[in-house]
Amino acid sequence: MSESLTGKQVLVTGADGFIGSHLVEQLVSSGAKVRALVYYNSWNQIGWLNDVSQEVLQSIEIIQGDIRDAERIAGAVKGCEYVFHLSSLIAIPYSYVAARSYVDTNVTGALNVLQASRNSDALTRLVHVSTSEVYGTAQRVPIDEDHPLVGQSPYSASKIGADKMAESFYLSFELPVVTARPFNTFGPRQTARAVIPTIASQLQAGCTELKLGALTPTRDFNFATDTAAGMISLALCKEAEGEVVNIGSGEEWSIEETAKILMEAVGREVPIICDEDRIRPEKSEVNRLLADTTKIARLTGWKSQVPFKEGLAKTADWIGRNIQHFNAERYTI
Ligand SMILES: Cc1cn([C@H]2C[C@H](O)[C@@H](COP(=O)(O)OP(=O)(O)O[C@H]3O[C@H](CO)[C@@H](O)[C@H](O)[C@H]3O)O2)c(=O)[nH]c1=O
Structure with a gap:
C-alpha cells in the first residue's frame, strides 16, 4: 500500500513564510497533524499563516522558535514522522551585506534540523528544501540534478552548504532525507522583494x-501550490531518500x-x-x-499543474x- 500522511505527525519549519503557508494548507487537507514552526519576529507573530482559513489555523499546532536554536529545534522535531525544512534567509541582495547571517540561519539551521532528526525515533522522512539558485547560470539546459553547483551569491553558497550537510547525513548516518530543489516559486503571499x-x-x-x-x-516559474505538492510527493517517496530532486515547471x-x-x-x-x-x-x-523535471516525474509522477x-x-x-x-x-x- 502506498504511503499517506493521514493522521501522521508532521513538522513544517518556516511555516509562516510564503511557500510554508501553502504547504501547511495542503498538509492539513491531506489529513496530517501539522506542527508549524514560526519565527517569533514576523508579521503579527504568525506571518503568512494569517492568510490561511480559520479552519486550517485552528487545526494546527503553532510553536515559535528560531531555527538557529538547536534545543528549540530538537523539541519541535520530537515525535514527528515527517519533517519539512523550509526555514531560510532567502533574499539574494541582503546576502551581499550580511553573509554571515546566511551561514548562521541556512547552514547551522539545516544542521540543527538534521541533527534533531537523526536523534529522533519517530522520523520516517525529512524533506530538506534547497533552491535552483545553487546551480548558478545554466551551463546546459534543461538543468538536471547533476548540473554543477556554483555559488554566485553568499545566499547560494549557504544553500549549497546546507544541501551538502543533508547529503552527509544520508551518507554518514543513513538519515532518510530527500533534498527538494524548487525553481522560482511564485503566487499569493510572496514577499514584495521577489x-x-x-x-x-x-x-x-x-x-x-x-x-x-x-x-x-530567464526563470523557470512554478506556482506555489504546485511547489508544495511536489514537496509532499517527495516526502511520500521512499526511493527519493538520499536524492536531490528538482521541482519546476520545465518552462x-x-x-x-x-x-x-x-x-x-x-x-x-x-x-x-x-x-x-x-x-x-x-x-x-x-x-x-530552466528545470529538467524528469527525475521527480519518474519518482513520484508529480508535474506542475x-x-x-x-x-x-x-x-x-x-x-x-x-x-x-x-x-x-x-x-x-
Ligand atoms: C526583485 C527584482 C528582480 N529582478 C530580476 C533579478 C533576477 O534576474 C530575476 C528574479 O529575481 P528574484 O525574484 O529576486 O528571484 P531570484 O533571484 O531568482 O531568487 C529567487 O528564487 C530562488 C529560486 O531559484 C530562491 O531561492 C530565492 O530565494 C529567490 O529570491 O528578476 C528585477 O529585474 N527587478 C526586480 O525588482
Whole structure:
C-alpha cells in the first residue's frame, strides 16, 4: 500500500513564510497533524499563516522558535514522522551585506534540523528544501540534478552548504532525507522583494512607469501550490531518500516577458524603466534557469499543474486585494 500522511505527525519549519503557508494548507487537507514552526519576529507573530482559513489555523499546532536554536529545534522535531525544512534567509541582495547571517540561519539551521532528526525515533522522512539558485547560470539546459553547483551569491553558497550537510547525513548516518530543489516559486503571499510581486504591486498600485532591474534573465516559474505538492510527493517517496530532486515547471520566461503578461493581466500597459538599485553585480546575476523535471516525474509522477499565465493572473489579483502589505515594503538592496 502506498504511503499517506493521514493522521501522521508532521513538522513544517518556516511555516509562516510564503511557500510554508501553502504547504501547511495542503498538509492539513491531506489529513496530517501539522506542527508549524514560526519565527517569533514576523508579521503579527504568525506571518503568512494569517492568510490561511480559520479552519486550517485552528487545526494546527503553532510553536515559535528560531531555527538557529538547536534545543528549540530538537523539541519541535520530537515525535514527528515527517519533517519539512523550509526555514531560510532567502533574499539574494541582503546576502551581499550580511553573509554571515546566511551561514548562521541556512547552514547551522539545516544542521540543527538534521541533527534533531537523526536523534529522533519517530522520523520516517525529512524533506530538506534547497533552491535552483545553487546551480548558478545554466551551463546546459534543461538543468538536471547533476548540473554543477556554483555559488554566485553568499545566499547560494549557504544553500549549497546546507544541501551538502543533508547529503552527509544520508551518507554518514543513513538519515532518510530527500533534498527538494524548487525553481522560482511564485503566487499569493510572496514577499514584495521577489520579481513577480515587485511588478504586480507596482501595477496594482497604479504606477505610471514600471521600475525593474534586469530584463533579460530567464526563470523557470512554478506556482506555489504546485511547489508544495511536489514537496509532499517527495516526502511520500521512499526511493527519493538520499536524492536531490528538482521541482519546476520545465518552462522558461524572461523577466521582460513576465512583466508584459502581468500588464495584460492587470489591464494596464506602462513603460519599463531601469531601477539601478536592483541591478546585481554582473557575475552574481543568475542569467538562466530552466528545470529538467524528469527525475521527480519518474519518482513520484508529480508535474506542475497551474499554467504560468493563469498563475500570474491569480497572483496579480491577490496582490490587488492585499496591496496594503506591499506599498510600504519596497526593498532597495
Ligand atoms: C526583485 C527584482 C528582480 N529582478 C530580476 C533579478 C533576477 O534576474 C530575476 C528574479 O529575481 P528574484 O525574484 O529576486 O528571484 P531570484 O533571484 O531568482 O531568487 C529567487 O528564487 C530562488 C529560486 O531559484 C530562491 O531561492 C530565492 O530565494 C529567490 O529570491 O528578476 C528585477 O529585474 N527587478 C526586480 O525588482
